[in-house]
Amino acid sequence: MAKRTEKDSWLDLSPEEWNALMDRWKERMYRVMRMSAAERRKLMSNPVLAKTICNCTYRPTYENSDETELLFCVLGRSPNIGKERGCVCVLSPVAAFKKLIYFYHCIRGKEDVQKRGSS
Numbered sequence: 001m002a003k004r005t006e007k008d009s010w011l012d013l014s015p016e017e018w019n020a021l022m023d024r025w026k027e028r029m030y031r032v033m034r035m036s037a038a039e040r041r042k043l044m045s046n047p048v049l050a051k052t053i054c055n056c057t058y059r060p061t062y063e064n065s066d067e068t069e070l071l072f073c074v075l076g077r078s079p080n081i082g083k084e085r086g087c088v089c090v091l092s093p094v095a096a097f098k099k100l101i102y103f104y105h106c107i108r109g110k111e112d113v114q115k116r117g118s119s
Contacts, residue, residue, distance in 0.1 A: 025091050028053045032093040044097050047071055055092035061085045061106060072105035073098065076113070081106045 013021065032040060032053055043049045054070040056062050067080040073094060087103045089095050102114040109117075 021088070025055065025088075028055070028093050029096070032097065040097055044094065047074060050074065050094055053093040055088045055094075056106065061087060061104070067106070073100055073111055076105075076110045077108070078106045083107075 032043070035043065043053070051070045056070045056072060061081060061084055065078070065081045067078050069075065069078060069080075071094065072078060073089060073092070084104050084107055089100065089103050089105060092100075094100075098111070100111050102108065102111055105111065105114075108114050
């Protein structure tokens with residue numbers, strides 16, 4: 001997928017781009033679903049491995065930044081991302097496994113930080 005411009009959001013994706021995004025998402029989800037519960041726990045307990053199924057790179061917020069890190073739902077905010085341009089956190093296999101309910105972890109912080117902030 002080509003680097004998107006600043007004004008773009010995931011809502012601006014063409015049908016072809018959306019289908020490609022969904023195909024990659026399904027591939028990652030199926031890979032995780034085929035794992036045993038023990039394998040999933042091992043994967044999620046290791047940030048290096050969990051990054052292999054992270055969706056961060058498939059959203060305009062990430063694509064339009066200089067960020068190279070992933071897994072913000074676990075690691076926290078990014079100093080390199082400042083503007084919300086579209087979020088696919090909810091579609092992440094990591095989010096599904098960890099039962100995450102918040103969005104824009106790269107900007108708003110880890111799940112527990114956002115939970116405390118909404119109380």
